[in-house]
Amino acid sequence: MFNNKPLEVTFLFIILFFSSILAYNYYNTYSFKHNPLPQSYQISIKNKENEVLKNMKSHYGFVYKFPLIVTDKLQGKLYGVTAYENGHISIYLNKNVMQESFDYIIDEVIPHEYAHALLMQKGYLNESKQGHSQKWHSVCIDLGGKECKQYVNHEEIINGKLPFN
Ligand SMILES: [Zn+2]
Incomplete structure (x- = not known):
């Protein structure tokens, strides 16, 4: 008699294996979304900012530090x-895409x-009409960007009121 029990067990394990990966991924995404930014992320952002400031100092001889805010809004x-609001310039980074694109955010954004x-x-x-000008590109490269391309079709430079808060 043909016995296909081992096959069934194998399939069962395969299904359990992939279900647990799905559950683990779901948990990871959920916990990232609902918790403050993990410390390792904060440290990487801080390190990159310090590198950018160092490049600014060596290329231009001055340092301007801007608030770098991680938001889920x-x-x-x-x-x-980058937003200019009431005389203040701030940079906002999108937490909602940070987990999947963290390297890109560090290296480029x-x-x-x-x-x-x-x-x-x-x-x-x-x-702001042509935010990604030749001038902007060379500053971006000087500050340590690798490619310095426009990464969205619409502008991500806001002059005036923020679309959130
Ligand atoms: Zn841009």
Whole structure:
């Protein structure tokens, strides 16, 4: 008689294995979303910011530090925005895409937004129509960005009231 028990057991284990991966991923996503940013993330962001500030000092001889705020209020696939509000420039990073795109946020988004912030600080506020200008690109590279490309189709530079808070 043909006995297919071992096959059934094998399938059962395969199903259990993949279910546990799904459950684990779900738990990870859930806990990331509902908890403060893990310390390892905060440290990586801080380290990258210090690197950007060091590059700013060595290329331009000055240091402007802008508030770097992690928020879950940004909509959609936006990685970050730079906002000029009541005379203050702030950079917001999108927590909602941070877990899946953290390396990209560290390598690209922080220098990218810092370059916008620095140009705003230097009075290029009216460039918001063409925020990703040649000037912006060279600042972004100087600050340590690798590619310095526009990563969303619409602008992520906000002059005026924030779309949240
Ligand atoms: Zn940009």
